[in-house]
Amino acid sequence: MTDWRTSLTDIGPNRILVRGYPLDEVMGRASFGETIYLLLTGELPSPAISRLIEAMLVSFIDHGATPPSTLSARNAATTGSSLRSSVAAGILAFGPHHGGDILACRARIDEALTHMHGGLSMQAAADTLTARMLASAEIPPPGFGHRHHTKDPRASRLLQLALELGVDGNYTQMLRAIERSLAKHPDLASRPMPINVDGAIAAVSGDAGLSPEIADALLLISRVPGLAAHSLEEQAREAPMRTIDPTHHAYDGPAARRLSGRRK
C-alpha cells in the first residue's frame, strides 16, 4: 500500500535519482548551488540563474560574531555541545526579526506591483506603498536600512549582477523605485534607508522566478556554513563555559585582500 508521495528523490537499490537525475551523474557536473536549486525547484538552473543563485547563497554566508543566531550557536558550542546541536541552536535564533525580511519585503513589492497592474506608473505605485507604510509606521520598511551599514555592499553587488545577467525585472525595478520614494519623502529626509541584502534577495529571487518559500529556504541554507564555522572556531579557540561578550571582540584573520582577477 502506498499512502503518500514525494517528488524529490527516488531511492532504489544502487540508484539515487534527484528530480530524475542520477545523483552520481550530477556529482562533478553540477555545483552544490545548482543542485540545491534542482532539489528545491525541480529543474537545473540556466547559466544566468545559476550565477545569480550562487551569488545569493554567498551573500548571506556569514555576518561576523554579533547576530543573535551566531551568538546562540556559540553559547551552545561553549558548553561542549556537538556541532549539530550548536548549528541547530543557531538556526532557531532566526526568528521573524532576523532574516525574516525576505518574505516581508517580497510581500511589500507584491503590494506595489498590484498598484502598478491596477494602472499606476511604477514610481506612483512605489509612492503609494511608501505613503501606506508611513501611515502604518512600517518604517524602516522590510528590506531597507541596516544596523551596521549605510550602504550594504552585498545588496549593491547582487542588484548589479542581476542587471548584468539580464535577470532584473519588475521586482528589482520596483525595489529601486521604493528606494527612490523613501529617499525623496520629506518625512524621511534625515534617515537614509538604503536597500539591504534581504531586500536585494527578495527582489532578485522574485525576478529569478523563485517562490517566496524557496527564497526563504535559500537564505536559511546559506547561513548554515557560517553557523558551523563559528561553532567550530568557538570550540577550537576558546575556553569552555566562557561568558561570551557580544561586543568586545576583534577580527584577527587574514588582512584585507582582493579577488578581482578571479572569475568562476
Place this chain on the structure above:
Amino acid sequence: MTDWRTSLTDIGPNRILVRGYPLDEVMGRASFGETIYLLLTGELPSPAISRLIEAMLVSFIDHGATPPSTLSARNAATTGSSLRSSVAAGILAFGPHHGGDILACRARIDEALTHMHGGLSMQAAADTLTARMLASAEIPPPGFGHRHHTKDPRASRLLQLALELGVDGNYTQMLRAIERSLAKHPDLASRPMPINVDGAIAAVSGDAGLSPEIADALLLISRVPGLAAHSLEEQAREAPMRTIDPTHHAYDGPAARRLSGRRK
C-alpha cells in the same frame, strides 16, 4: 576592551570581509561551495579541490524520505512548525549512528596508515586493521556497507573523480585496500561490504587536506537543502497532523533522465 577574537569575518561600516576577501567581490566570482571552503579553511580551493568539494557536497544532499533525520523534519513540518524549526529538528536526528561514519571511518584509515608508517605494506596494514576490527566486532566497519545499496553509486563516483583530479592519495588508496581485505577475508565471504558514501567522503576529504571536523561540517551543511526540501514538500502536499508512514510511500517526480552532456 577586546576580550576575544575571531578569524572568520570582519564587519565594519559598509564592509564585510570573509577571511580577508570583500564578500561583494566573492559574490559572482566564487561559487557557494568554494565560499563554504573559504569560510571553513581560510583559503579558496584550487580548481581540482573545488570540483571535488562541490561533488562531495552534492553527494549527500538528499537520500529520500526514509532517513530518521528526514522523518524528524517531516514530523515537525506536519504540525505546522516553521521551516527553521523543521530543519533544526532534522539536524538533531543526525546522531552518531547516522552520518557519523565519516569521523569513525577517518579514524580507522588513520589507524591503518599508522601501521603502514610503522613499516608494513599498505595491504598488510589494511589486513591488520581488518583483523583487529573483526576481533572487536566492528563489522561492518564504518564507511562500508549500506542499508539500501550493495554498490553505493555516490562512493564510486567520488572516488573516480578524486582519481581523475589527481587528489587520490594515501587515504583513498588505503580505503580501497581495506575494501580488498574485507572482500577476501574468509569470515566475511557471504557479506559483501562495499565502500559507502561516508567512507568515500572520509577518504577523499583526507586526501584533500581537510581536518575530520571540517569534513563532518561539510556533511552537515550538505544535507540541509534536503531537509528544507522535504519540510516544504510536507507542508505543500500533505494534510496537517498526518501519521507519517516511513515505508509506504512512492516517488512521483520526473522520470529518470540523463545529465551526461553537461559539464560544470
Place this chain on the structure above:
Amino acid sequence: MTDWRTSLTDIGPNRILVRGYPLDEVMGRASFGETIYLLLTGELPSPAISRLIEAMLVSFIDHGATPPSTLSARNAATTGSSLRSSVAAGILAFGPHHGGDILACRARIDEALTHMHGGLSMQAAADTLTARMLASAEIPPPGFGHRHHTKDPRASRLLQLALELGVDGNYTQMLRAIERSLAKHPDLASRPMPINVDGAIAAVSGDAGLSPEIADALLLISRVPGLAAHSLEEQAREAPMRTIDPTHHAYDGPAARRLSGRRK
C-alpha cells in the same frame, strides 16, 4: 553600567532568590509544580490553584508513541543523539496544529465572552460564536474533538476538579456553553465534538487567572517528561537506526491498576 533587567532570579554569592524567595527555602517547602507557577507568575499559588496547576501539568505529560512530537524525539534518539537533542527535536514538532489549540481555544472563549459582556446571555453568546465558526469553517473548533477519544478523560477530570476547587468561572462555564451549542446544532448532529484536554486547559487556566502565554508555557513544560521518557526508552530497548513505524506497536508495561485511595 546596567543595561537591562530581569525580574526572575537574583544571583549573588551563595544566594539564589527566585522571585525574592531563597531557592533553598523553597526546596522541600513548595513542590516543583508550585515553583513553576512562582517562576512564571511571580507568586506562589493558593492551595486550590496549586492543586489545579499540578493536575493540569499531569494531564498533558504523555500521550503514547504516536504524536508527531514523540516520533520526532524517537527518530532523533534512534540515531544515537543525546537526550537533550532528542527532547529538543520533540519540542520542535509542537507546531500550531499540535498543542496549539490552547491559545486558539482561549481566543474563541474570549470572543464569546465579549458577546456576553455586550449583553447576550451566556448561551446566546456561545450560540453566536458557534454560528460564526460554522460560517468560517472552523469546525471542529479548537478545544473540541480528538483523533482518539470521543470523550477525553483528561478534560472531564480537569473540569470536575476546577468545580470541586471553586475555580470554575466564566471561562469553564462558557466552554461548556459552547459544547452545548455544538451538540444541539442541526448541522453537527452526526459529529460529536466533546471538549478535549486542550479546551479544558484553555478554560481552566483562564479561570485560574493565567495569561494565554503562561498557559501555553505550562503545556510545553508538561510534555517534556514524556519526550524524555520516550527518548530514553528508545535507546534502552530498540536497535539503533531502526525504521520507526508509527502505527504497529503495542504497550507492554504494567497492567491497568487503580490509584483511587491515594490523595496528594
Place this chain on the structure above:
Amino acid sequence: MTDWRTSLTDIGPNRILVRGYPLDEVMGRASFGETIYLLLTGELPSPAISRLIEAMLVSFIDHGATPPSTLSARNAATTGSSLRSSVAAGILAFGPHHGGDILACRARIDEALTHMHGGLSMQAAADTLTARMLASAEIPPPGFGHRHHTKDPRASRLLQLALELGVDGNYTQMLRAIERSLAKHPDLASRPMPINVDGAIAAVSGDAGLSPEIADALLLISRVPGLAAHSLEEQAREAPMRTIDPTHHAYDGPAARRLSGRRK
C-alpha cells in the same frame, strides 16, 4: 502486525494509562513531580522519595540570566522566535560542560565506592579517588566548586533534606568523604571546593535509587521552566533584535522575602 513495544503509556479510546494508572485518576492525586517519577521509573514514589524528588527538581529550576543555555534561549527569543524554538535553543546549550557534572560526579562516586567494596574504609576510598583525580588533573572534580558560589545553598539544603528523610546512604556519605579529602589535601589548601548542586543531585539521586540516565533527565526537565520564563520575559520586556550583554544586567523583581512558615 506489532513490530515494537513501549512500556510507558497505553492509549485506547477514551483511555490513557500511564504505567498502568488511568491518567485522569492520577490528576489531582499525584503531583507533577510524582508523575514525572512515575513516568520515568515505572512506579509512584514513597512519601520520602517524593519530597526529595520535588526538592531536586526545584533546586535546578533557574539560575538567572547568565548561563549559556539561558543566553541561547534569549538570543532566539529576541529574534521573535516562538517559545518552543527558544526553549529548544536553550536545551541545546546544555552540553557536557553545563549540567553535565551529574553523570561525571556519579561516576566518580561509583569509582570510590568500588574502592570501598574492595575493602578500604569510606574515607580511605575517598582519599584514593582524590589522589587519582589530582594525578589526572581532574581538579576541580565534577560536582565540586562553582563559578558564583563558595557554598552552594542548593547543595546544602538537598543533602540536609536527604538526611532528614532518611534517604542518605552510601552515595551522599561518600560525596561528603570526598569533600573532606579535598579540604584536607595539602595541594588544595588555598582552593575551597565545596559540593555544588550537581554533586548533591548526583549523590542524592544515587541514594534514591535512580539510574544516572534518569537523574540526568530530571535535571533537563527541571530547567525547562527557567528557559521558558526567560524566553517569555525577553519578548515581554525587551526590544526585538537587541544585543544581549551577558554581564550588565540587574534584578528588579520582588525584594528578598521568607518562606519559612510554609510546609508542603
